[in-house]
Amino acid sequence: MSSKITPLSGFPEWLPPQRLIEQEILGRVQRTFELYGFAPLETRAVEPLDQLLRKGETSKEVYVLRRLQADENDTSDDQLGLHFDLTVPFARFVLENAGKLQFPFRRYQIQKVWRGERPQEGRYREFYQADIDIVDRDTLPAHYEAEIPLVIGDALGGLPIPKVKIQVNNRKVLEGFYRGLGIESTEEVLRQVDKLDKIGPDQVAAILEKQGLSPQQTGRILALAEIQAPDSGFADRIKQLGVTDPLLDEGVEELARVMDTAVAEKPGLVVADLRIARGLDYYTGTVYETLLEGYERFGSISSGGRYDNLATSGKDVFPGVGISIGVTRLLAILFGRDALTASRSVPTAVLVAVTSEEERPRSVAAAAALRRNGVPTEVAPNAAKFGKQIRYAERRGIPFVWFPGEQDSVKDIRSGEQVDADAATWTPPQEDLRPIITGTV
Amino acid sequence: MSSKITPLSGFPEWLPPQRLIEQEILGRVQRTFELYGFAPLETRAVEPLDQLLRKGETSKEVYVLRRLQADENDTSDDQLGLHFDLTVPFARFVLENAGKLQFPFRRYQIQKVWRGERPQEGRYREFYQADIDIVDRDTLPAHYEAEIPLVIGDALGGLPIPKVKIQVNNRKVLEGFYRGLGIESTEEVLRQVDKLDKIGPDQVAAILEKQGLSPQQTGRILALAEIQAPDSGFADRIKQLGVTDPLLDEGVEELARVMDTAVAEKPGLVVADLRIARGLDYYTGTVYETLLEGYERFGSISSGGRYDNLATSGKDVFPGVGISIGVTRLLAILFGRDALTASRSVPTAVLVAVTSEEERPRSVAAAAALRRNGVPTEVAPNAAKFGKQIRYAERRGIPFVWFPGEQDSVKDIRSGEQVDADAATWTPPQEDLRPIITGTV
Numbered sequence: 001m002s003s004k005i006t007p008l009s010g011f012p013e014w015l016p017p018q019r020l021i022e023q024e025i026l027g028r029v030q031r032t033f034e035l036y037g038f039a040p041l042e043t044r045a046v047e048p049l050d051q052l053l054r055k056g057e058t059s060k061e062v063y064v065l066r067r068l069q070a071d072e073n074d075t076s077d078d079q080l081g082l083h084f085d086l087t088v089p090f091a092r093f094v095l096e097n098a099g100k101l102q103f104p105f106r107r108y109q110i111q112k113v114w115r116g117e118r119p120q121e122g123r124y125r126e127f128y129q130a131d132i133d134i135v136d137r138d139t140l141p142a143h144y145e146a147e148i149p150l151v152i153g154d155a156l157g158g159l160p161i162p163k164v165k166i167q168v169n170n171r172k173v174l175e176g177f178y179r180g181l182g183i184e185s186t187e188e189v190l191r192q193v194d195k196l197d198k199i200g201p202d203q204v205a206a207i208l209e210k211q212g213l214s215p216q217q218t219g220r221i222l223a224l225a226e227i228q229a230p231d232s233g234f235a236d237r238i239k240q241l242g243v244t245d246p247l248l249d250e251g252v253e254e255l256a257r258v259m260d261t262a263v264a265e266k267p268g269l270v271v272a273d274l275r276i277a278r279g280l281d282y283y284t285g286t287v288y289e290t291l292l293e294g295y296e297r298f299g300s301i302s303s304g305g306r307y308d309n310l311a312t313s314g315k316d317v318f319p320g321v322g323i324s325i326g327v328t329r330l331l332a333i334l335f336g337r338d339a340l341t342a343s344r345s346v347p348t349a350v351l352v353a354v355t356s357e358e359e360r361p362r363s364v365a366a367a368a369a370l371r372r373n374g375v376p377t378e379v380a381p382n383a384a385k386f387g388k389q390i391r392y393a394e395r396r397g398i399p400f401v402w403f404p405g406e407q408d409s410v411k412d413i414r415s416g417e418q419v420d421a422d423a424a425t426w427t428p429p430q431e432d433l434r435p436i437i438t439g440t441v
Numbered sequence: 442m443s444s445k446i447t448p449l450s451g452f453p454e455w456l457p458p459q460r461l462i463e464q465e466i467l468g469r470v471q472r473t474f475e476l477y478g479f480a481p482l483e484t485r486a487v488e489p490l491d492q493l494l495r496k497g498e499t500s501k502e503v504y505v506l507r508r509l510q511a512d513e514n515d516t517s518d519d520q521l522g523l524h525f526d527l528t529v530p531f532a533r534f535v536l537e538n539a540g541k542l543q544f545p546f547r548r549y550q551i552q553k554v555w556r557g558e559r560p561q562e563g564r565y566r567e568f569y570q571a572d573i574d575i576v577d578r579d580t581l582p583a584h585y586e587a588e589i590p591l592v593i594g595d596a597l598g599g600l601p602i603p604k605v606k607i608q609v610n611n612r613k614v615l616e617g618f619y620r621g622l623g624i625e626s627t628e629e630v631l632r633q634v635d636k637l638d639k640i641g642p643d644q645v646a647a648i649l650e651k652q653g654l655s656p657q658q659t660g661r662i663l664a665l666a667e668i669q670a671p672d673s674g675f676a677d678r679i680k681q682l683g684v685t686d687p688l689l690d691e692g693v694e695e696l697a698r699v700m701d702t703a704v705a706e707k708p709g710l711v712v713a714d715l716r717i718a719r720g721l722d723y724y725t726g727t728v729y730e731t732l733l734e735g736y737e738r739f740g741s742i743s744s745g746g747r748y749d750n751l752a753t754s755g756k757d758v759f760p761g762v763g764i765s766i767g768v769t770r771l772l773a774i775l776f777g778r779d780a781l782t783a784s785r786s787v788p789t790a791v792l793v794a795v796t797s798e799e800e801r802p803r804s805v806a807a808a809a810a811l812r813r814n815g816v817p818t819e820v821a822p823n824a825a826k827f828g829k830q831i832r833y834a835e836r837r838g839i840p841f842v843w844f845p846g847e848q849d850s851v852k853d854i855r856s857g858e859q860v861d862a863d864a865a866t867w868t869p870p871q872e873d874l875r876p877i878i879t880g881t882v
Contacts, residue, residue, distance in 0.1 A: 005536050005537045006537070007537065008485065008487070012485075013485055013534065014483070015538065016548065019480075019482055019483055035788075035812045035815070035818065036812070036817070036818070037789035037818060037819035038787075038788070039460070039787045039788065040457060040460045040461055040788075041457060041460055042460055042463075044449065044453075045555070045567060046452060048449075062508075064507050065523075065557075066504070066506075067503070067557035068490075068502075068504070069557070070557075081509065082506070093454065095446050096447070096448065097456065101456075101457075102836050102837055106787070112486065114486070116511075126485050126486060126487070136822070143798075154812070261805065264805075265805060313446070345480065345543070346480045347479070347480065348478035361702070371476045376477070377477070377478060378477065378547070379588075381545050381577070
């Protein structure tokens with residue numbers, strides 16, 4: 001490797017202590033998903049380009065693959081690209097394997113995704129997403145839309161990170177409300193409302209009026225977007241705006257259910273926020289975004305919604321609801337503030353010292369005995385003076401050094417306390433067995 | 442998704458029960474790596490093409506990336522390819538981050554890799570590798586070469602798979618022996634010896650003699666390749682061949698050490714096999730291959746060795762030793778024989794029945810209570826007759842159904858036994874908490 005080596009912008013890599021943290025966070029998220037009965041799934045990293053380009057908006061973000069040695073006439077791989085999310089591959093997987101799956105099908109999927117974007121702060125070209133989705137055949141009961149925030153609340157609530165707030169809305173409320181106002185191009189209005197956080201209400205109003213909406217219509221649209229409520233009280237405030245439409249009623253009922261369930265199970269976690277629109281066009285019902293308290297300006301770290309038409313092939317229809325946690329994004333925000341630390345940089349709890357190279361087998365045997373009891377153990381790299389071997393442990397945060405002898409002993413190098421011990425039976429205190437991840441926010 | 446959907450050859454995807462098995466196997470391998478103090482690492486999926494092409498042989502297997510919307514003058518991504526193994530990215534990572542790492546540096550890395558090969562049986566374009574490596578600055582003690590087989594023995598030995606046999610050799614033995622025979626182009630001989638399993642000794646001899654070696658030289662080369670021993674007894678058999686060379690002596694000593702350690706710690710796991718050469722040209726000392734008993738014809742499922750020159754930049758030299766488990770390959774072999782099964786297709790241990798949609802909140806609350814005790818729990822999709830709800834559980838292998846009521850009760854649907862229970866305190870027997878993976882070989 002003689003050429004100059006520099007990091008690639010947009011492709012984050014963590015050092016071992018950060019990777020320990022990432023792994024712990026991914027592991028806890030996974031365990032929560034499993035507690036809710038989601039089955040594990042992993043799809044290949046590549047999809048045929050025509051599947052990836054179904055959502056026109058994101059087409060520019062796709063990385064296309066080419067075999068280095070492919071000759072010009074070989075087009076077998078021409079149509080493959082790296083997936084840019086886990087929802088499109090999941091929809092494809094469901095259609096491909098529908099006959100072998102049990103519906104409703106609950107799955108989680110924790111994988112890297114890739115986007116060929118120009119890198120900028122907070123945007124990555126390669127990053128982890130942790131997704132859950134529930135799909136059913138033909139119809140999907142609305143109660144699943146109420147379950148999703150509970151899962152995310154548990155998954156993120158159990159982590160050493162700032163509190164999260166899940167903002168929920170329903171596309172039927174927005175579309176129904178706009179229809180009730182006599183607007184036909186509801187998608188266009190949604191797109192503008194999506195910009196509220198970026199350009200503010202005055203500019204959104206100006207754009208909408210330029211597109212032909214009346215000041216009255218625009219005023220109601222903005223009034224709806226201002227509604228926030230910690231419970232189903234949002235419904236009365238919508239009613240006060242005096243707009244009626246059957247789709248609106250349906251959406252209000254669904255959103256109220258989500259709020260009622262959240263209030264009963266996780267008070268304070270979820271807020272109805274009628275401003276949330278989600279630009280992606282495949283959502284058809286509930287939509288979710290999630291903010292980290294104190295880090296609101298970084299935007300949503302977990303988003304999703306209900307989609308009725310994503311996994312559809314001929315007469316086979318699989319409506320679904322899902323949400324994705326942007327794990328790399330979340331970690332990068334917290335790493336940037338040194339808000340997460342690991343108690344050590346290696347899994348090792350015990351370093352077994354080596355008295356002399358001739359006696360290394362005794363150290364190897366002691367390490368094997370400790371490992372049989374589940375204690376992560378390394379043997380010292382060489383038979384240096386014990387002080388140097390202890391510094392090897394110190395630099396990595398390894399809490400214990402083991403000294404083989406006629407009578408083995410073990411030293412807690414933090415306190416300096418050293419006691420006689422038997423490798424066949426000794427274990428460290430539970431809290432020293434694995435690195436501990438702590439949040440400082 | 443209206444276009445026809447078919448699997449992509451070479452990109453395996455597992456259904457949830459198989460993914461459960463894969464996850465369990467990856468998890469156990471990971472825990473073993475951590476027991477030996479290897480730190481977790483993950484590198485980005487892409488590397489600059491010039492790094493990937495350092496090993497000329499594999500250049501034809503690389504997938505190159507291109508941004509779909511890149512214009513012709515934009516060459517910023519032209520030089521990126523997907524990694525085809527985890528060793529080359531690791532060597533690059535070490536050079537890039539040497540100042541931030543503690544040496545000797547022990548890391549494990551479990552990731553997908555990609556090869557743009559023409560698919561054929563047992564060859565994949567996307568697959569999991571699970572690697573461990575130990576690198577040090579300037580010099581690396583030889584005892585690490587003896588440690589690697591112990592780790593692999595524990596990692597694979599703890600799995601519900603057939604017994605493994607690790608075959609070990611040392612490149613110094615081969616090169617020294619060939620030099621001692623007066624041969625200069627030792628690499629070329631290595632390449633031919635590597636073909637022994639494929640074309641047999643007669644053809645290898647014919648090729649070597651065609652290249653100018655004498656029948657005596659060829660005879661000794663083949664005699665060396667025939668040596669196998671369960672311990673350091675291989676050394677005497679080499680001596681009997683009457684070839685001497687300082688490099689040969691060095692290699693014999695190193696190989697003897699690997700064998701002595703293995704015999705002391707894991708008798709029967711490792712065999713010295715002087716036929717093993719490993720075609721890859723970066724190995725400089727010990728080399729490893731691993732066969733699965735009863736599946737020998739599928740070849741090695743875990744290979745590696747010592748490399749002195751892979752992570753080198755100017756005066757910075759980081760010799761290393763490592764090994765890689767081909768997890769996807771291993772699983773595909775065993776899945777193909779139905780040799781691994783999961784006790785259920787979902788993580789769920791309990792399905793909470795729903796009496797009526799109005800009373801769903803009661804079921805949701807019972808599920809939340811069970812989850813607080815770590816019991817993976819789902820709520821039934823609808824308030825169908827209980828018989829139908831029980832069949833929902835049966836089809837997925839969920840062992841328990843929970844019935845909320847004035848007095849909650851729980852039914853083991855395998856035995857039919859139903860008992861009163863309290864969701865705040867009840868837990869299933871330990872063996873029912875998670876799916877169990879069993880091997881049938």
